[in-house]
Amino acid sequence: MHGFANPARFLRLARWLTPLLMLSGGILALGAMGWGVLRGPADSLQGDTVRILYLHVPTAWLGMGGWTALAIASLTELVWRHPLAAIAARAIAVPGAVFAAICLLTGSIWGRPAWGTWWVWDGRLTSMLVLLFLYLAYAALADAAQRDGAGGSRVPAIFGLVGAINIPIIHYSVLWWNSLHQPPSITMGKSAMAADFLVPLLVSTLGFSLLFGGIVLMRMRALLAEQQAEARLRRKAQAA
Amino acid sequence: MAGDTIAREALNQWHFVIAAYAIGLGGCGALVAQSWLAMRRAERRRDAGRDRGKQGQAE
Numbered sequence: 085m086h087g088f089a090n091p092a093r094f095l096r097l098a099r100w101l102t103p104l105l106m107l108s109g110g111i112l113a114l115g116a117m118g119w120g121v122l123r124g125p126a127d128s129l130q131g132d133t134v135r136i137l138y139l140h141v142p143t144a145w146l147g148m149g150g151w152t153a154l155a156i157a158s159l160t161e162l163v164w165r166h167p168l169a170a171i172a173a174r175a176i177a178v179p180g181a182v183f184a185a186i187c188l189l190t191g192s193i194w195g196r197p198a199w200g201t202w203w204v205w206d207g208r209l210t211s212m213l214v215l216l217f218l219y220l221a222y223a224a225l226a227d228a229a230q231r232d233g234a235g236g237s238r239v240p241a242i243f244g245l246v247g248a249i250n251i252p253i254i255h256y257s258v259l260w261w262n263s264l265h266q267p268p269s270i271t272m273g274k275s276a277m278a279a280d281f282l283v284p285l286l287v288s289t290l291g292f293s294l295l296f297g298g299i300v301l302m303r304m305r306a307l308l309a310e311q312q313a314e315a316r317l318r319r320k321a322q323a324a
Numbered sequence: 325m326a327g328d329t330i331a332r333e334a335l336n337q338w339h340f341v342i343a344a345y346a347i348g349l350g351g352c353g354a355l356v357a358q359s360w361l362a363m364r365r366a367e368r369r370r371d372a373g374r375d376r377g378k379q380g381q382a383e
Contacts, residue, residue, distance in 0.1 A: 132337040139348040190344040302359040309366035
């Protein structure tokens with residue numbers, strides 16, 4: 085892991101990985117969504133609205149997966165002081181927030197014809213909304229810590245770890261509390277979903293995951309470049 | 325049966341599908357564009373500073 089602690093080595097890898105992830109992710113996600121929406125079957129109960137699945141579910145999983153990655157990066161920052169861990173966590177915050185917001189909005193749009201309401205304050209929807217607020221709070225906190233100078237990454241890292249408690253709450257909310265939201269259709273090695281829905285869903289999820297990775301790499305490169313430019317300016321100011 | 329017909333007339337399901345994808349794809353597109361522009365701007369600023377440094381040393 086510390087092999088990539090050198091930002092120069094990381095940048096060399098990120099330069100060719102970024103377009104690869106963006107291109108393959110874009111093709112897979114758009115292809116799977118296009119197939120699911122235009123060629124896939126409608127559901128016997130939900131009709132055509134089931135086609136929102138190919139966008140809603142990947143963004144939900146990546147919203148949760150993003151915070152899991154942010155928490156792992158925070159732990160790495162606190163325990164091993166990996167120089168790229170704080171940058172990775174900061175780079176995940178905004179895409180995670182956008183994916184959580186898309187999940188909430190598409191879920192609300194899906195809920196209107198499926199449940200007869202745009203929103204209910206039940207466990208799943210509320211805990212997902214809390215995740216969006218956690219992302220926004222983390223982004224604000226990390227920006228403020230960055231402005232305050234070196235050593236300021238510990239507070240966001242602790243926040244990132246504490247916020248991870250919300251991930252199992254989101255996952256188990258549909259089992260712990262009564263909810264309009266359905267229980268999970270896909271569990272480890274098992275699926276209650278027909279292959280006609282499952283295959284485009286998994287391909288779309290893979291595509292969105294690659295896109296998410298590409299976006300995080302672009303944001304990491306931006307943060308690293310800003311740090312390098314500021315470090316150069318500081319050195320110049322000291323030398324003058 | 326009559327109720328089913330009324331429900332279909334009142335809610336065109338495709339409107340919801342289109343709205344969801346417009347928001348989702350628009351949001352993703354904006355995120356990709358913003359991330360790419362931020363990366364380009366930051367890397368250009370860093371490289372410009374590096375070039376100025378090299379010129380200063382040469383002079």
